[in-house]
Amino acid sequence: MLDYILFSVKNLSHHKVRSFLTLLGVIIGIMAVVSMISIGSGMKAALKEQLEQLGSDKIFIIPRLAYGTAATTLTDEDADAIERVAGVAFVSPLYSVAGDVGFRNERRIVKIYGIDPEKAEATFGGGASGYRLLKGRWLQRGDRYKVVVGYGVASDVFSRDVNVGNTLKIHGVGFEVVGVFKKTGDREKDYTIYTNLDTIRDIFGAGNKVTLIIARIDKGADIDDVRLRIENELEKRKGSKENFFVMTQKEIIERVGEAYRVVQVVFGGLAAVSLIVGAIGIANTMIMNVTERTREIGILKATGASNAQVMKIFLTDAAFLGLAGGCIGVAMGYLISLAINTAAARYLGEGVLTTAVTPELVLFALIFSLVIGVVAGLYPAYRALRLNPVEALRA
């Protein structure tokens, strides 16, 4: 085999420009495939990490949207009912709203999460959800006009940094900042203010309405069983299953993952088109090669090369083109993927768009490029072996 490869190197370096241009086709194709698929893979990897971080012991209950408004209203009573469902350890009702927030003489619209202060740490803390304190403390039982702010709120929303001890005015009501979270990488979490559920509902006149209920299940309980029981309980209370979603963390991740998979297939498909163009390039070069080297084929046959050996010579050329293009393409795809990662982290925020070139992707790309070379070389190689040596020598 080494002899065939060395012979290929001689053949291909004999036509440097042509070989390079052919290679370029494969390089661009593989590069596109690798960088595109790396986007999807990165997102999936990030999701998986998130899932592991969150743990899989939470169930989320939200009203379904109908015509832009909630189809049903969830209330504290619903939350209490869910808490009584077997297998549920505790529930955290949440109320989220975008509100007018003032700091010094600036006012901004910021997302606010109302939560039972006593349950704040149990719901979000303990390493789960990625929330970790940078400064100060978590909300505690009895905290009414206190807030903990996300990293983005503290550092980015107002022209001056918000610090522990400062006062934020929500709808004109003063709240003391008691804690700042570390950056989670999730934009939604970083740009949110966390405060007392009842206080915030009072300010916004929301009564006992909640927008999200997070249920944490007992250790060892089967999450799907619990989910089903919650769904049945709510169906009894709300009349129809159609009005709300009961989702486990896993399902949420899977749904998002599904969306990314679609992205991956679409991008990967586009990239595959350029790869096909690369393959056609190889086939074209190889056919030219065979035509041009007709006489050489005659010489090879006259000096005793069998059809199989002639075929192998030409297939090696094509496979070599494919694989060499694949190697360079993977390397360049990796660089592009890195560049996307860096640029996205800088301009879109961390964790919004991540890319990952996995070992599987590299292996796949290399094998694929080799296969493309061989397939593109099959027909030209077949033509070469079919040549009659007498006629080939006369060429």
Place this chain on the structure above:
Amino acid sequence: MVIRLENVVKIYRLGKVEVPALRGVNLEIPKGEYASIMGPSGSGKSTLMNLIGALDRPTSGKVYIDGVDIAKLNDERLAMLRRKKIGFVFQQFNLINKLTALENVALPMWFAGVSRAARMRRAKELLELVGLGERLHHKPAELSGGERQRVAIARALANDPEIILADEPTGNLDTASGMVVIELLEKLNKLGKTLVVVTHDPDFGKRARMRVKLRDGIVREIERDENA
């Protein structure tokens, strides 16, 4: 007999026209013979060479090379036969330009499955035999016509074949280098190789012990020096 042709007919098809190149050739060339095949162009010399060289099959009749009828062989077996029994020397040298002299000579041994080290060693010995020990790593373009033909002769010897077939080996050479090539080929014959030369140079042709005269696809005359 190392080469035996029985009533060999070869017809080429050019579109719908059938062109008979050989029309019933009978010929026997014994082992170790020095034979020349002469005749005007179009007489069927090259066709005869291609058949003896197992590059082509006859339309009808039998071509025996070392006792094997080539018409019965498939492409693989034909290739094997060429590889083992026949060394070609062509008028246009037919070296591969991107390979060095050494690599060109080693090529038939590659196809025969000889290890890399062994074939490089033998290729070097053969090039020394033809007087090109100093030109091992030159490419054909860097060699003179006579030198190229000597590389081709070294290549023909690579797998130690029984038969050397030379098709107008001096056709593209000046007299002096032509002479070197002729003498080299004759030396190989003296060492026991069967040498068959196609030529239309009468001075060259006359040197052979067996002289086959071909015209219109038929053997017209065979001359033989019995005491050479």
